[in-house]
Amino acid sequence: MAISNQSEKAGNSTETPEILEGYNFAYLDDQTKRMIRRAILKAVAIPGYQVPFGSREMPLPFGWGTGGIQITASIIGKDDILKVIDQGADDTTNAINIRNFFGKTAGIETTEKTTEATVIQTRHRIPENPLSAKQILVYQVPIPEPLRWLEQRESETRKMHALAEYGVMHVGLYENIAHFGRVTTSYNYPVQVNDRYIMSPSPIPKFDNPKMDKMPALQLFGAGREKRIYAVPPFTKVKSLDFEDHPFAIESWEESCALCGSSNSFLDEVIIDDEGSRMFVCSDSNFCREETEKIKDGPVTSSGETL
Amino acid sequence: MYVAVKGGESAIKNSQELLAEERRGDKNVKELTLDQIQNQLSLSLDRVMAEASLYDRELAALAVKQSCGDLVEAIFLLRAYRTTLPRFGTTVPIETANMSIRRRISATFKDLPGGQVLGPSFDYTHRLLDFSLAANGDVPEAMEADGTVDRNMPRVTDLLNNEGLIEEETAEDDNEPFDLTRESLKFPADRPARLQNLARGDEGFLLALAYSTQRGWGRNHPFAGEIRMGELSIEFIPDELGFSIEIGEITITECQMINQFKGSSDIPAQFTRGYGLSFGHNERKTMAMGIVDRALRTRELDEHVQAPAQDEEFVLSHSCNVEASGFVQHLKLPHYVDFQSELVTVRALRGEANIDKTNIVKPISDIAATE
């Protein structure tokens, strides 16, 4: 393949790879993009409903974010600034791969800064910084069907959604509480969108679930292998399933981030020596860096940033 | 002081370079050419083209070379490339009765019009390692046929059809058939959708399913009515011409399974069909496909669905090796966040239960499963 050089981007953008020639802008042809955008429109119109779409084979494996990639490819324009995270971090291998893919096929600007990005593709996390109405959050989804664990058959789960027969979801929660005294689902915690469809939030930790509720940014979910797209429009109610007397609760840590000191972000546990000593650091690498810089810049005036 | 792992970009680059080096192997050995692959690993190409749903021997050879001979990876490469190709239109349906036959056998009739044509096959070889190949020995010339192969080679199922012994195969309606490469599969899936799915389905998966029916997990008493392999020309009707023109020739393998059927309340006893079709020379694949196709017709023939091979949601949802390979291997991706959430939960549960450290418990009935 012929390869052309791309001039260096200034500012905070990450290194942009050389553009691949001989392929469409963002890989997909316009017809396919239109088909996907139509599916997205339908998804936005029916919040939480899984819209089947003609998912294509992408040059990254199914299960590695092809749903998110196809959505991003269909909505992204030349002026967009893309951020890609996996497990909250910009520098994990999968995030780098996907960012490079769009660098190579679309030549668009990429960034690690949450606030700078217009489109953020994510796997397993929602950034700690609140998102704005000018941003779109694209989730990579492995299994879009929240009822799958209780009912394997697509023909039956579609019917259950259509008729809002969701009692069985609470049977699952009931079992958890009966056996463990609490709901033990810690990630991919099912939600109900706009008081109607039960939806899988993708395997984000339940810590992130509250961020979905009334989020100003448009949230798009792509499951490439399962060929489904769904959406939560801006400012839409998203409720995590619970019982009145066992309300939904998120994880908390006794520790603070060892790097930036944050006490209200999702923390990863890192084992640092052979004795199994561990420390806790923010999973959102960009958030952590910005918090650390604040400390360097001077005394912290207000320690607890609101999320 | 802990420093977060950095340098992912350069690590990835190094890994890619190392792969390229391993692919090339010892530089003192001559590099494999696409010509060599096309000519000498033709059955690899046939499988790759069939499961990638793209007939292009040169690109398939490139995919096999690039994937170091990992055929599932080669199929994936070709599928991803297929995504970028524009669609000009649809060719005229092929008529396999008009095939230039290279091989044609029937297990149901000793002799039949056109005769048995053995063609090239492993079937009649002893599976003894041939050390003359290791020594790059010369291959003896194959004998030329003393006459041309009979052009009149009616399909066995057509012969049976004349007697009404086998079900008629008719198009259900005039609607455009479902297109698996453009739409997502819906259940219940009709036969065109099922056949498309099986045609690009993983050979190993279909083989195992077909085998399971033979061992009694949804038995459907198959006979290999006919297997034929050969070349067919592909025709296309451009809008501006309005008549068909030949645009190329492809190799096709077709298998017609004939299956016993006791009959139901509506249908008298007769033979039913299982159909297998594949790009290239793929007998194992097309036979397995024929058996599984018949197994998946259980519901429409009012038989009892009892085995995995008869369950269309089970079979069709798991037949694609590009999907399966991706999803199984995605477990290599980091799951720090989910695992951290589980750690927090398990610690909390242990804290509450004040459990002895040696007695590790894990939630057993969880509404989410691990991804």
Add this chain to the structure above:
Amino acid sequence: MTSNKETPLLRVTELSHYYGDQVGCEEINLEVYNGEILGIVGESGSGKTTLLKIISGLLPPTQGTIEFDKRIEGPSDIYQMSEPERRLLMRTDWGIIYQNPKDGLRMNVSAGANVGERLMAVGARNYSYIRAESNDWLNKVEMDLGRIDHFPKTFSGGMLQRLQIARNLITKPRLVFMDEPTSGLDVSVQARLLDLVRGLVNQLGISCVIVSHDLGVMRLLSHRLMVMKSGKVVEQGLTDQVLDDPQAPYTQLLVSSILPI
């Protein structure tokens, strides 16, 4: 329109079902009134199970109508309703007790969750309430409360049937279908279960349709009895009447071949 004594809860009119040219059941007419238990008896192949499947909403018939007296709308043909309506009916006003408890229970969740599921399905979202109701119903079907969190696989056949009964009755359905509820159980277990069913049904004023090949079960439970043979009804009437003074030759044969209980 409101229900009154004259409107049957369930009315089946000219019902026939064919499997190809095979008769499933033919020209069936029946009515079930509030608080009434109708028994359908016949040997295997008599069409009684087909009939039960059809009238409980599981198998659309070849012809005929099945009307259920809905709380608000009054008599409505269950196969003319939309699927959501029918499914709602099935999980609120109806109950089905299967011959094989594995068909009627979730074997992978606890007894408490099995019993509480219907409450959750109609919107109960308070854990303590659901648990208290489950407990109450386990109590009513005379099960050991200590077993509320145990899985069905650890239960005996008789206990599984009790669990099915509790699971169905918790939403106080108006009509319960039972398919051979006691077959496969020991005689002593059968007797206790039948006593329990009779007690609960009387107490709650539930209507029942029970299918069984066992005349002993019928004598104990049913008010009215329908005898089926080869897909057709050969005789129906008050249970005691039919059993003590059978008119049809087939019923006479059936009654004489069975030991009195």
